[in-house]
Amino acid sequence: MFDRGAVVQFYQMYRSRLTKLEEKRNLRKATLYTLGTIGLIVLAVLVGIPVLVRVLTFVGDIKSANRPIDKNDLIPPGPPEILISYDATNSANLSVNGLAEPGTTVYLTLNSDSVGNVVTSEEGIFHMGVIQLKEGGNVLAGVAVDQAGNKSQLSRTVRISYSTRQPDLVVDTPSDGLQVSEKAWVEIKGKTDPEARLTVNDRIIIVNGTGEFLTTYNLIPGENVLTFRAVSREGNKTEREVKVTYNP
Numbered sequence: 001m002f003d004r005g006a007v008v009q010f011y012q013m014y015r016s017r018l019t020k021l022e023e024k025r026n027l028r029k030a031t032l033y034t035l036g037t038i039g040l041i042v043l044a045v046l047v048g049i050p051v052l053v054r055v056l057t058f059v060g061d062i063k064s065a066n067r068p069i070d071k072n073d074l075i076p077p078g079p080p081e082i083l084i085s086y087d088a089t090n091s092a093n094l095s096v097n098g099l100a101e102p103g104t105t106v107y108l109t110l111n112s113d114s115v116g117n118v119v120t121s122e123e124g125i126f127h128m129g130v131i132q133l134k135e136g137g138n139v140l141a142g143v144a145v146d147q148a149g150n151k152s153q154l155s156r157t158v159r160i161s162y163s164t165r166q167p168d169l170v171v172d173t174p175s176d177g178l179q180v181s182e183k184a185w186v187e188i189k190g191k192t193d194p195e196a197r198l199t200v201n202d203r204i205i206i207v208n209g210t211g212e213f214l215t216t217y218n219l220i221p222g223e224n225v226l227t228f229r230a231v232s233r234e235g236n237k238t239e240r241e242v243k244v245t246y247n248p
Helices: 004-047 049-065
Strands: 081-083 093-099 105-110 113-119 125-132 136-145 158-162 169-173 178-180 185-192 197-200 203-205 212-218 222-231 237-246
Touching (some): 081 136, 093 136, 105 125, 113 125, 169 237, 185 222, 203 212
Parallel strands (some): 178 237
Antiparallel strands (some): 093 125, 105 136, 136 158, 169 185, 197 203, 197 222, 222 237
């Protein structure tokens, strides 16, 4: 005789078992995802972001190699985006990273000269590696070409100044070894590069459009050591030290 209650009970047990299996699969996926995320964070900390970008790019290259090429694709990719966080440096070595359409080949130029090409990862990341800057102004630009041969427009140009030259720094007043007794301050006057950041004992001094500066500095009784420091946009610095003695 057909036992309806037994069938219902069996069905409920079956659904319960399926639910538990699904929960186990979801838990396994979540665990693997969490471990993978932690692994990427640890990898970034241990080997650095540039190395991690190269790993992701390599994986993306492998995946993109298996993609079929759509010969009917006539739409060009968007221009690549070059990611540089500064516009001046005193290091000739520049590490170039950026974003572009996944699977495209990015061709970069420096001052209109080719510096190589690289295939973007599945995440749209590319890492060109280290290129050598030229003394003075440098202009980076790039285009992206997809697998069908469509070429993007030129990217936004990135300008970087490279120099190892130390800024000029002339201190006209006060003179080194000056003795002061009538007033508790001295006039500070001199000249440096117009774009330099000037400080005296870590106090910022305003520089005009021709690099000249003029201000006063309060003294304390006894010997006062005035340390002038001029730092260029590229990070090069020049220091001068002037000693002034105040005898009230």
